[in-house]
Amino acid sequence: MLSAMPPKVKSTRVDKAYERLKADILNGKLPPGFQAPEPDIAGRLGMSRTPVREALIRLEAERLVDLIPRRGARVLAISKKDICEVFEILSVLEGLAAASAAKGKCSDLMLDRIEEAVTCAENALNAGDMDAWAVLDDRFHRLIAQGSENARLDEMISGLLNQVFRGTLVLVRMNKGPAADPGDHRALYEAIRAEDPEKASTVAREHRLAGLARMKQVLEDCGLPHV
Secondary structure (H helix, E strand, O other): OOOOOOHHHHHHHHHHHHHHHHHHHHOOOOOOOOOOHHHHHHHHHHHHHHHHHHHHHHHHHHOOOOOOOOOEEEEEEHHHHHHHHHHHHHHHHHHHHHHHHHHOOEEEHHHHHHHHHHHHHHHHOOOHOOOHHHHHHHHHHHHHHHHOOHHHHHHHHHHHHHHHHHHHHHHHHHHOOOOOOHHHHHHHHHHHHHOOHHHHHHHHHHHHHHHHHHHHHHHHHHHHOOO
């Protein structure tokens, strides 16, 4: 029996649905607690239910949504406990990625992209644009993961960054600045370019743990159980 939709076309539609829904969740267009039946979500995207259903399954695996039988999908909030767990894991994984990238695995093109992300983030910070800074901070960490040339490590870090980006955006607005020293980004870039794995790993790990400590304090000061 012939498939109603060629696998390549189906995969492309699933990817598009996934990317659109993920973007709307991460930037807050679909806020925590938002819930809708699958047909409504499919209609919102102007797509059929099949690729949307598969996209939602992927988002559920990344803990961005919860699929509820006969009720559709609900966007999940990220709790203080979630943020702590993810940041602790990222401190280890990003330390490993940074060390790997510093072992000469980063191409000149990737190093240039990392430096560009650092410079643009510095400019956003100087302009007081915290939303832009959060996006560039996320890009920087993803580029470090990609620079490790370890596909599985890159995938794991990317999934964790997806989970905490919305929380990072909210908290950086509340904190009116980065949770950790933004100068660490340039220090990490320079350690990778200098091919110093030990320093790169240390900077990456301590940067993430410093961010965790500040975020915990902000959440406690504001009495927020989740974001």
